[in-house]
Amino acid sequence: MSVIVRAADGRIILYCKGADSVIYERLAANVDQGLREKTSEDMDFFANEGLRMLCISYRVLPEDEFLQWVRSYEAAKSSVDNRDEAIETAAAQIEHSLQILGVTALENKLQEGVPEAIEMLHRAGIKLWILAGDKLQTAVEIGFSCNLLKQDMEIMILSADAPEGTLVQIEAGLNKIASILGPPTSKTVEREFIPGAKASFAVVIDGDTLHHALTPDIKPLFLSLGTQCETVVCCRALPAQKALTVKLFLG
Secondary structure: OEEEEEOOOOOEEEEEEEOHHHHHHOEOOOOOHHHHHHHHHHHHHHHHOOEEEEEEEEEEEOHHHHHHHHHHHHHHHOOOOOHHHHHHHHHHOOOOOEEEEEEEEEEOOOOOOHHHHHHHHHHOOOOEEEEOOOOHHHHHHHHHHOOOOOOOOEEEEEOOOOHHHHHHHHHHHHHHHHHHHOOOOOOHHHOOOOOOOOOOEEEEEOHHHHHHHOOOOOHHHHHHHHHOOOEEEEOOOOHHHHHHHHHHHHO
16 A cells, blocks of 8 residues: 655655565665665564564655656546556556665454454354465464464464465375374365364465465365364465455355
């Protein structure tokens, strides 16, 4: 998300906030490497504390570039077909070459009774799928704090940067479940989480891996793995990925 302001000295400044993975992809090549590394270290510390974070960046825009971009943005907003895609394309034209400004980290306080309510859902045999934009470490910390994840669970972390690695990790998860609970009596995709079983499982998957897991060749196995788990946490998930995950589960 970005805003453009004109400062008191006449400069036009773009301020952009978002997940660190999104902002870092848009940083300028000349960003101070020490600042970049220190900011990453701080964000890792905040994530391990279970804090919700946003990375803040900025860029000073030349007047001519701003005026040219405004025309493109106004045309995108007026588009009849594929308006959202046109606006995203226009935003990408200006959200680049950013400088790091800082990071916000907020405590994610749970409402009273949330852990107890989630525990009751677990006991009722209701599977829980959580789709969040948090860093993996933050999602895990919050998961434990609200009883989504428990110490007695077999927690499988799925993190891969290619379809092949994603497939290997999902198959390893399915094999782990089969080795503990035994082979299913019917197709694996039909066996679901059984409350009171001798072992319970959870999956935590990051956004890049989820992207590969939702491809046609892999998503049946991902669904099979997820339906055999008590909890599935999808972190760093983009809005489109959240929609596809819901569609996969409901379909």
